[in-house]
Each structure stands twice: as structure tokens, then as C-alpha cells.
Amino acid sequence: MATTIVSTVIVLGVLIFIHELGHFLAARKLGVTVLRFSLGFGPRLFGVQRGETDYCLSAVPLGGYVKMLGEDPEEAVDDGDRAQSFAHQSVRKRLAIVLAGPLANMVLGIVLFTVVFAVYGLPRLNTEIGTVTRDSPAERAGLLPNDKVLEINGRQLKAWDDLSETIQREGLEPLVLVVEREGQRLHFRVTPEVREVKNIFGETIQRPVIGITASGSFEVEKVSPFMAVVYSMKQTWSLTKLFFLTVVKLIQRVLPMETLGGPILIAQMAGQQAQEGLMNFLHFMGLISINLAVLNLLPIPVLDGGHVFFLLLEAVRRRPLSLRQLEMAQKVGMAVLIALMVFVFYNDIMRLIPTGLGVPAP
Structure with a gap:
């Protein structure tokens, strides 16, 4: 608690x-005058005045506000203060x-x-297969649970998102998968099928699939500070x-x-x-x-x-x-x-x- x-x-x-x-x-x-900087709403509990600004903590902690001169349309502002008024x-x-x-x-x-x-580091859902759907393109091609998909059509995969996006983008044609199984690299030719699936919002959509799910295994990729900024902006x-x-x-x-x-x-x-x-x-x-x-x-x-x-x-x-x-x-x-x-x-x-x-x- x-x-x-x-x-x-x-x-x-x-x-x-x-x-x-x-x-x-x-x-x-x-150049706008700030009259109050408050954490919380409602009655003022305590604070400190610095220049024209009252920095305070208020009674209701769910929010906060900055009150500026002239922010209220009904507030009267002297002619000499118009340059510092929000409304002006x-x-x-x-x-x-x-x-x-x-x-x-x-x-x-x-x-x-x-x-x-x-x-x-950057956590990634890796490309290890968790399940293979019965009578799916993946099963007919010979893919098995615990296989790790390394490449599709010559494109190296870093994460499950890469695998999913590649199948969706190129899945109207046969795909060549390079798979790691018990230390060996194996090649499989898989022809996706367009089926109805649920997206993250539960909507039914049609997209190419081969009938596999992720194992849920994650890998952490160490990245430089610069790339950490790049990935954080992308996220x-x-x-x-x-x-x-x-x-x-x-x-x-x-x-x-x-x-x-x-x-x-x-x-x-x-x-x-x-x-x-x-x-x-x-x-x-x-x-x-x-x-x-x-x-x-x-x-x-x-x-x-x-x-x-x-x-x-x-x-x-x-x-x-x-x-x-x-x-x-x-x-x-x-x-x-x-x-x-x-x-x-x-x-x-x-x-x-x-x-x-x-x-x-x-």
C-alpha cells in the first residue's frame, strides 16, 4: 500500500x-505575467510569493494550473499592463x-x-515461434514450435513486429523463410493465406497470415545513447x-x-x-x-x-x-x-x- x-x-x-x-x-x-503556479485545485494550502508569481500547493491534488494576467476574459487589465496580459x-x-x-x-x-x-536496453519480442496452427501454411511448410525465424525473403528480422509487418506487406506472394532449429539454419517456402483476424481493437480485418504465434520470449538489445534517443522518439x-x-x-x-x-x-x-x-x-x-x-x-x-x-x-x-x-x-x-x-x-x-x-x- x-x-x-x-x-x-x-x-x-x-x-x-x-x-x-x-x-x-x-x-x-x-513576456506574459504569471500570477499563480499551483499544483492542485481548490483552496490554497501554502506557498511562496516570488515577484509577481504565487507558487503554491492547493487542496485538491488531481491537477494543477497556471493563472496568467488577463487569462479571464472578464478580468480588467490596466492599460499599462496590456503588454504582459495573455488576452492581449x-x-x-x-x-x-x-x-x-x-x-x-x-x-x-x-x-x-x-x-x-x-x-x-531496448526490449524486443523475438521471432521464436510459440504455436503453429493446425492445417495452416506454416504447418504444411514444416515449421515447428520453438523455431526462430531469422529472415524472410532475404530481409533479416530483429523482432516479431518485423516478422508480422513483412508478412503483411509481402504476403500475397510465396515467402522464403530462413529458420534456426537446434543450431541449424533451414529454408522453408511458405505461401500465406488471406484470413479474417482481430486487430488490437478487436475489429475483424483481412490480412495475409501463415498461422504462427509468438512464444512471448523477449531479448534486450543494448543501444548507444544516440540510438536510445532515436528509438524513444519513434516510440x-x-x-x-x-x-x-x-x-x-x-x-x-x-x-x-x-x-x-x-x-x-x-x-x-x-x-x-x-x-x-x-x-x-x-x-x-x-x-x-x-x-x-x-x-x-x-x-x-x-x-x-x-x-x-x-x-x-x-x-x-x-x-x-x-x-x-x-x-x-x-x-x-x-x-x-x-x-x-x-x-x-x-x-x-x-x-x-x-x-x-x-x-x-x-
Whole structure:
């Protein structure tokens, strides 16, 4: 329990701090006065005043905010302070300040992945075969469990993803596989078949397959610090696309809403990863950091993505939305956000209830 609490505080505290630090540094760099830098919402517990900024900790720890001069449309700003007011900056500058928060989380994800890859190495699911489907192209060609696929059509394979992608790309023609079996290199000619399979979202798709599954065995490839940066950027990009696609699949109801998780699920996973070791914990923190960046970029009022949408709309219309329109949008956005928070808390609580008590667990 103590490990779970401490690890959760570290994960949420660091991610929120970095996010708000992005907004803060961008605002300061562009000459906007920051009135408050708060970790948490609600009543101010304690803090310190430095110049024009109040650095404080607030009562509700689920979030944080940076309050800038002129950020509230109804706030009166003296003529002498307009140059330091957020509302009186150009659209370009305001966009930069708003986007700096999610960007800071992206950068943190890259840094954490780089540390993991540079220190521990790059974990890869290797190309060892776990099972061979009966009456499949692989079985007819003579492939066996525990065979390790080294090459397909002369292309060397480093990981199972390489194998899967090669079959999908070149699988409409016969493939020549080089396989390691008990220390020997053997050659097999396999003709894939197009079959219906499930993708990661549970959708039925058609793709070439040969009828094998991975054994689940991993290998760790040692990489240089430079390549650790390269691989971390690739992983960040892949995760960003995956998280955005997941949001789309949720909206399309391909993925059930019951799969959503909130702070309780994050706490459970943070505790589990902390017990697995520092590298696992840092990698998990990187995943959540990228997830937080994507979540904040969704075009929901009160989130950074909502502000970005309104600023782009202002740039197109060449004038901002009216105060009434902004207030209505903020109310709708807050209602959506509260409903979403209630729903994910419900999902988290239902996961804690043991099955068999007459209540279906999500």
C-alpha cells in the first residue's frame, strides 16, 4: 500500500508539474505575467510569493494550473499592463503558451524512454515461434514450435513486429523463410493465406497470415545513447498515434467505454510497476505522460485542446468568440469533463469489486 501511494504521488506530481511548467516557461518567455503556479485545485494550502508569481500547493491534488494576467476574459487589465496580459497577445503567442503544456509532457516521455533504453536496453519480442496452427501454411511448410525465424525473403528480422509487418506487406506472394532449429539454419517456402483476424481493437480485418504465434520470449538489445534517443522518439510517435486512434475507436464504440480507467487504475498500475523495478516504473511514467499530452489536446473546452480550437477559430474569423459563447462552451466542456471523471471513477471502483458478488465487473 505504501509503495502504491508513494509511486502514485510521484507519477501524478511529476507529470502535472512538468505540464504546468511548460505553460509557465512559455508564458514567461513571451513576456506574459504569471500570477499563480499551483499544483492542485481548490483552496490554497501554502506557498511562496516570488515577484509577481504565487507558487503554491492547493487542496485538491488531481491537477494543477497556471493563472496568467488577463487569462479571464472578464478580468480588467490596466492599460499599462496590456503588454504582459495573455488576452492581449497575438494568436500565435497564445497558441504557443497553450501548446507548451502538452509538448512538455511529450518531451518528458521522450526523456524517460531515452533513460530506460540507454540504461536497460531496448526490449524486443523475438521471432521464436510459440504455436503453429493446425492445417495452416506454416504447418504444411514444416515449421515447428520453438523455431526462430531469422529472415524472410532475404530481409533479416530483429523482432516479431518485423516478422508480422513483412508478412503483411509481402504476403500475397510465396515467402522464403530462413529458420534456426537446434543450431541449424533451414529454408522453408511458405505461401500465406488471406484470413479474417482481430486487430488490437478487436475489429475483424483481412490480412495475409501463415498461422504462427509468438512464444512471448523477449531479448534486450543494448543501444548507444544516440540510438536510445532515436528509438524513444519513434516510440513516442507510435504511442501518440495509438492513443489518438484509441479515442476515435471509443467514439465509434468499437472499444467499450468500460475499458477507460482513471486515477485509481493509474495508482494500481504505478504500484505494480514500482515493485517491478525502477526501469519499469520510468517506462510506465513515460506512457502516462504521453497519454496525458494526448488527453489535453482533445478539443474539449477547459482542456488545452479546446483552447487551441478556439484560437484557431479566432485566427480564421479574425476576431475572438464573444464572452457569452466562451462561457457556454466552458460550461459544456466542464459538464463533459465531470461526466467523464465520474464514469472513469465508476469503472475503477467496479474493477475493485470481486466478481461473483452479483455485480458484473467491467
